[in-house]
Amino acid sequence: MRNSAAAVWQTVHTERRHLAADLSDLDETQWAVPSLCPGWTVHDVLAHLVDTAQTGRVSFVRDLLAARMDFDHANEIGIARTRRDDPRDTLAAFMDTAHLTRTPPANLATRLVEAIVHGEDIRRPLGLRGSYPNRAVLQALAYQLRTRVSYGGDRERAAGLRLIDRGTGTSWGLGDDVEGDPLDLLVAVSGRPVGPERLAGSGAHRLIGAA
Template identity: 75%
Template sequence: MRASAATVWQVVHSERRQLAADLSGLLDEQWNLASLCPGWDIHDVLAHMVDTALTSRLSFARELVMARMDFDRANENGIAREKRQDPQDTLSAFREVAEFTRTPPANVATRLVEAIVHGEDIRRPLGTSGSYPRHAIVQALSYQLRTPVSFGGGRERAAGLLLIDRSTGATWGKGDDVEADPLDLLLAVSGRRVAQERLDGSGASRLVGAAAGASASRERRQ
């Protein structure tokens, strides 16, 4: 069963607050570490999260027109707009928008995808990982699996694969097995590099390769 919009926002707001707390003691040089999102450092990802928290349906359309219908360019413009010279100021801005419920014209599940995937984009290079509600990870993964890559999802990356939650046995899709923690499945389906040893099964290398290919493609566009 999918969570209601109210439940989704409750999780998103909680995750934003937790991420802000986790970043409060970051050293200056850590802000410049490469994130899991190719071409962006940790400071860039946080600025992007500020920008998307401020994005409404109307402003999304306006910014996309200004970017000549190029989603990547619109994202880069948003980072440039919200990235402060001092990362602590960007962090303060993130705290200020943590409770916002604005969203682009998309399924509210995209807010879960953003909170979780971008949270890991930031945390994993710092040697940590978030503790997200399982139902939120599953809803985000389910959304990514039914959404084309061209719309920010990961449907094609998981084509011909049977994804298995190693903790519960829950499955998605059909084909060659890929068994892993749901969070790692979500990251790989979303085009993030996941270490091969974190996934098991006959289809694991294919999913890892699809995720790595997505990362390499983005790096070439930077």
């Protein structure tokens, strides 16, 4: 699996452009649709993506200090800073950031998690279908499964579960089985709701309930 920095950024840049294209024709009502992120609309998530694309190591620390080390509050500040009155202007700003390679002081795999999971946060409520490189989804899933929630991962949500890629049989972890497509597994372990018809196995209800 190619997981070099260059390969990660190529995927992130491509996914940013794909998302921008998917959102180019939204109407006012669609921009206000609640995303899979509790309390955030589709427009809010896009503004968050603009903010994080512009955030480097120094500015991340600065913003976190300004938010008194409250990560969620720092995100809200970032959204307020980048969210335009007209969603089309926020979309234009997002397109302008598509090429950037800035990142907080974190594993580069977090950029894949952000591009894919936030892409689904936006697309799924709108009835849009995302298509992501399988290697990138698997890399993002592996990162989430080995990283604690306090560090932005989802290891605790998958504790006691054996996640299985229904297409290849590849598995992660030990415990009750949860079988699904890698993208649905990634979305679920990232704390987002996934329809029960998308996951199977004796542990599926536990993972769905943890979202």
